[in-house]
Structures are given as structure tokens and as C-alpha cells.
Amino acid sequence: MEIFKCMHCELVFVTGQALGGHMSRKHSGRSSKFNHKKDVRAKREFERMKLHVAKKKYFENMNYDYEKMMQNIEGKMKAKSLINRSQIKKIKASLTEGEVYSSFK
Secondary structure: OOEEEEOOOOOOEEEEEEHHHHHHOOOOOOOOOHHHHHHHHHHHHHHHHHHHHHHHHHHHHHHHHOOHOOHHHHHHHHHHHHHHHHHHHHHHOOOHHHHHHHOOO
16 A cells, blocks of 8 residues: 655655645645746736736727626627737737736726
8 A cells, every 4th residue: 555645744645635635735835836836827817817908908999898798798799800819919018017907906
């Protein structure tokens, strides 16, 4: 029978899954892989927020209410037909961190 030993506190577990759960609860933040994973997730979330703000600004420039358009399928289809990806990419690139976070408050 294989045993799984915690490298931080010497506890022993009979399954790798139990050790993984223990590590997540008791030693989160001590693993470089876990910290890297958290950083990647945070960057992705910020990029999603930034894209949302860029789309909102793009449609506001065309006098459309982006939030209202996204509430039903007809609005989503209209938004999809009006979208200009290169313009949104330019808007997204010009956004500052402060602009992104202030849009979600």
C-alpha cells in the first residue's frame, strides 16, 4: 500500500487525493505551482474584464447601450453583427488598470 506524506507537516495520507485536499486547506500559498496558477487565473480574469470594458466603450461610441444589448438574444445578435474586432482591440490596448476596475464598481 502506497502512502502519501505531506512535505510541510509530516502528516501521512492513504490517497493522493487526501494529501491534495490537505495541501489546499492547510498549506495553500506555499507551492510555487499553486501561486503561478493563481497568478494566471488573475491575469485571465483581468483580461476578460478589460475586454468587457472595451466592448462597452466601443458600443457607447456608436450610441448603443452594451449592457442592455446583452440582455436578450436579439441584442446579442445585433452586437455580433456590429462588432469590429480591430477597433475593440485598439480600445482594449488603450485602457488603463484604473479604468477597468472603476467600470466594475
